Amino acid sequence: MDAPAAAGERRFPCPSCGSELRFDPPSQGLLCPHCGHQEPIDVRASAIPELDLRAVTERALPPGAMEETRVARCGSCGAEIEFDAALHARECPFCAAPLVTDTGVSRHIKPQAQLSFLVSEPEAHAAMAKWLGRLWFAPSDLTAYARAERRMTGVYAPYWTYDADTETDYTGRRGVVRHETRHVAVVVNGRRAMQPQQVARVDWSPARGRVRRRFDDVLVLASTGLPKRYADAVAPWDLSALAPYDPRFLAGFRAEAYTRGVEDGYGEARQIMNETIVADVRRDIGGDQQQVTGLDTRVGALTFKHILLPVWLAAFRYRGRTFRFVVNGRTGAVEGERPYSTIKIVLAVALALAIALALAALQISLNS
Numbered sequence: 001m002d003a004p005a006a007a008g009e010r011r012f013p014c015p016s017c018g019s020e021l022r023f024d025p026p027s028q029g030l031l032c033p034h035c036g037h038q039e040p041i042d043v044r045a046s047a048i049p050e051l052d053l054r055a056v057t058e059r060a061l062p063p064g065a066m067e068e069t070r071v072a073r074c075g076s077c078g079a080e081i082e083f084d085a086a087l088h089a090r091e092c093p094f095c096a097a098p099l100v101t102d103t104g105v106s107r108h109i110k111p112q113a114q115l116s117f118l119v120s121e122p123e124a125h126a127a128m129a130k131w132l133g134r135l136w137f138a139p140s141d142l143t144a145y146a147r148a149e150r151r152m153t154g155v156y157a158p159y160w161t162y163d164a165d166t167e168t169d170y171t172g173r174r175g176v177v178r179h180e181t182r183h184v185a186v187v188v189n190g191r192r193a194m195q196p197q198q199v200a201r202v203d204w205s206p207a208r209g210r211v212r213r214r215f216d217d218v219l220v221l222a223s224t225g226l227p228k229r230y231a232d233a234v235a236p237w238d239l240s241a242l243a244p245y246d247p248r249f250l251a252g253f254r255a256e257a258y259t260r261g262v263e264d265g266y267g268e269a270r271q272i273m274n275e276t277i278v279a280d281v282r283r284d285i286g287g288d289q290q291q292v293t294g295l296d297t298r299v300g301a302l303t304f305k306h307i308l309l310p311v312w313l314a315a316f317r318y319r320g321r322t323f324r325f326v327v328n329g330r331t332g333a334v335e336g337e338r339p340y341s342t343i344k345i346v347l348a349v350a351l352a353l354a355i356a357l358a359l360a361a362l363q364i365s366l367n368s
Contacts, residue, residue, distance in 0.1 A: 012039075012251050022252030025117040025329075030251060043243050048113045050163060050303035056262055061109070071106045071257050079225025080106060080257040081155075093153035093254065094225035095322050096315040106257050113242040114156060114308040116249045117329040121152050124312035124327040128152075131325075131334035154329065156250060156308035157231070158222040158258035160265040161239065164215045164273065165300035170281045175202040175289030202289060211280040217305075218272050220265040222258035226311065226326065233335035234328040237309055245308075255308060262304055 012021040014032040021039065024031035030039040055061050070083035076097035091098060119127070178201050183194045217239045221231045243249075277297060282290040310329030314336075315322060325336035 117310040127332040154253040156255040161217040162269040168297040171294040173291040174287035177288040234333040
């Protein structure tokens, strides 16, 4: 069994002043925030390992595929954040609930790859402020509070990717549209007449065949702390830029442990795959219209990766509600809670009504 990871295993001391180096998105290297010392990260091209999904079911993963880390669990959203002594009395970065550092040991599959942060914290903050500025009817005090220079939290969110070779036998029907002319009764100038009209008819014929598809990196969120609707909204991710896992990219950032297992995630991946397979079948059937009546899919090679993707988070409580904002750490795409101000909505409705009444009064005076 692997030894439990130390709480500070992702800390890198500065050789100049002894402070902790942090990963710096602009330079894509390590930077000391105190003395400015920089260390480049030399990323050597190498293949990212894949793991056999069936080996998980059989509990036959290769040695070294698992690790143990200490985590702090949020009792509100269920997120599990890798433990850091600095988290004491902090808020959960996902939901702003008080984070109790009741730590435990989590045994899980090691990350195999990550995308590093490209967007810095000031850039993420600016992107969030711009997004908030486009929201109509947002409470002014909430907007000002969110726009204030509050720190954002950089978190690596866990995902699964799945690769699969599939072969599908299908049955269905091919529809070919033809148009025929029919004479229909119409009334023209008060008189009944017959006029030709083109009518579409569909000729159906049975179809069967086989399609093959190689799926690569079907992406599934493995987090419960990061709401799926936010994760989907800040996509896509350029997974071709994935690099083999290197803890230096996580220096100064937090990592969320996955709370959705790889087998559970595969259920969602299969749904995504099935949608693509059905589209392949429709193309294979051809014609103008298609009906798919049966699918028999066989999955050959089936592998997965545990990867980490970077997001900036801002979460705070306002008048009893939690508001969360998520910024894609690669592209700067933003998504978050959509706050509404009842007062602004009432004033807008009243203003619209007043304008309508004024226009009606003006129309009446012009016609009198």
